[in-house]
Amino acid sequence: MRNLETDYPEALKTEEITLNMGPQHPSTHGALRLILRLDGERVVSARPDFGYVHRGLEKMAESLSYVQYIHITDRIDYLSSIMNEWSFCLAAEALAGIEVPRKAEYLRVLTAELCRISSHLVWLGAMGMDLGAFTPLTYTFREREMVLELFDLLCGQRMTFNYFRLGGVVRDLPPEFTKQTQAFIKYFERLPDIYDQLLSDNPIFLIRMRDIGHLSPATAHSHAVTGPNLRGSGVAQDLRRCEPYSVYPDFDFQVVTCQEGDALARYRVRVEEMRQSARIVAQVLEGLPEGEVRSKVPRVLKIPPGEAYVRVESSRGIQGFYLVSDGSVKPARCRIRVPSFANLSVLPQLVKGVKVADVVAILGSLDIIIPEIDR
């Protein structure tokens, strides 16, 4: 029998097409543009193009005082704002040599873990949406709303918290906060089962997620991929454990890893991480020490000349601030290391040869925040 494709190449002339996915597209999670070369439905190559929401956040730091810049850091990664505030405060505190009271450290851990839960919830809903299941989103947003209400109670804001200060946090927990948070944690414990019913036990979900976007530890390291994406490839790298900052050594939690390295592994890591974060929150509430929530810091703070690079484990990976001080009230230079940038850089490798539908699933599984990349 003759083969149409090999014997008559001129009869079956095919062409590659270029498809611009984005910047306005429902599943590029913001203004990201993917330039895809397609052979039919198969991806030949992909090139991410970003910068559509560049706001000059790094430059902005040079014209604002340290305290004024804290609320700007909320806008870097709007889903894990607390971690951005944290790494900035840590860098500035390291430069100025400010001590943070123990209670403030506990509150920082508490808010950061709540923030991680809410960030992963948004991701979980969006992941379902990327695969065409709309309903998980409404459920995860219902739960996220509870976390946001806790934050509302705590600092009057739902997303851009502006809660940290140099040398501590802005205020202590309101009286009803502990009770509400405990109620939420209790409620949250049984939620992963509901999500399992909706997504992880669903055969369609499994065949869509399994064996796509396989990320090997070597590729992950060479692209500086961090966070749940790296842990999904079986590397137990978590700054909270391997380079502990603040009071994380006080708490008992697991560094969640999954060996497979595919989209499903990244999914499992994040769902499990939510449970671990809930565990940490419960421990913080139990062992909350008494005392000040903020050390004495002069109102006009002149930071001695020097430079510092500090990194924390944000919801998406390693988030770092590099600050240079020239002795004035403002940073002389600020550079932000964002996890999403590195995590996106691995996408062209992951999507080579897959179908268009998988591009969406893989991109979703990497959990990318565009404003964070563009800064």
Place this chain on the structure above:
Amino acid sequence: MRYLFAPAELFPILLEGLRGLAVWAGLPVMAGDWAGAALVMFGLFAFCALTVMVLVYAERKIAGHMQARIGPMRVGWHGVLQVIADTIKLIVKETWVPGSADRWVYRCAPYVVFTAGFLALIALPLDRDLTPVHLNLGLIYIVAVGTPGVIGILMAGWSSGNKYSLIGGMRSAAQMISYEVPLLISLMGVVMISGTLDLHMIVESQRVPYIIFQPLGFLIFLISAVAETNRNPFDIPEAESELTAGFHTEYGGIRFAYFFLAEYVNMFVLSALAATLFLGGWQGPWFPGWVWFLAKTGAILFLFIWFRWTFPRFRADQLMDLSWKILTPLAFLNLLATGLILVLL
């Protein structure tokens, strides 16, 4: 419902009246026939629009409650007028043709898609004497007129001048052709048992609903029907998260409304077909036939809606695997088993 459809006895009288009117006005008798046909079409269209409106409202409400929301609430009591508001919005919107589009093909596509679904309504037996046209090959007719819809979708995808639409159109063609096969074969089991293609006779021959004898056939039919109507989990032709809206990305206003209408009409037709063939159609105690028919159709429609709001979407190749490697062989097996049992018993 009796007022929307001219029942079998009423229509000839009406037709005679129209013919008389045409002669009286000095027009050929043919004009009366045309007027009669137009009247039936108008009635069907009204029925179709009404069904779709109820269906859209039901879908939005059911989806809302499945998703821990409450659905439309603002327009009218519990949002019942929301669909009418949306319809008005779609009708008054500017109809716009993209510059890169193949103008005439682009314009025709929605009507081709809609007509394919709409024509099938003619032969559906709503009640013992409430069928717009009683055909003795009703089943073949319904299945046959529904098929050209895919051409309309291809036309839309091809003519829009948009790559997403093109991919959506191509996916759609592949999908609908693949699922036509198990769909038709799953129906054959019923035809073999009842020994007729006449929908009336099939309903009358069901002492017990055929779903008892044909559970596998019903299952295959249901899955293929969801795929035929391009609904989740088989909505890859319009996969929102990948292709924005697939073949109707570039459509707006009334033309989009026709695609929308077509999707729901197809859903209704296939559910009605399932109710007729597998659930005993209009048969049932106490209530009039059409109530039973609509209730059974509604139950299947609820399944459609339920699927849509709980399942993730398949990938195109997985969808093909499901059709060719699982459903089609199973459908043949079902056919073989039915034949063997009929011969042996």
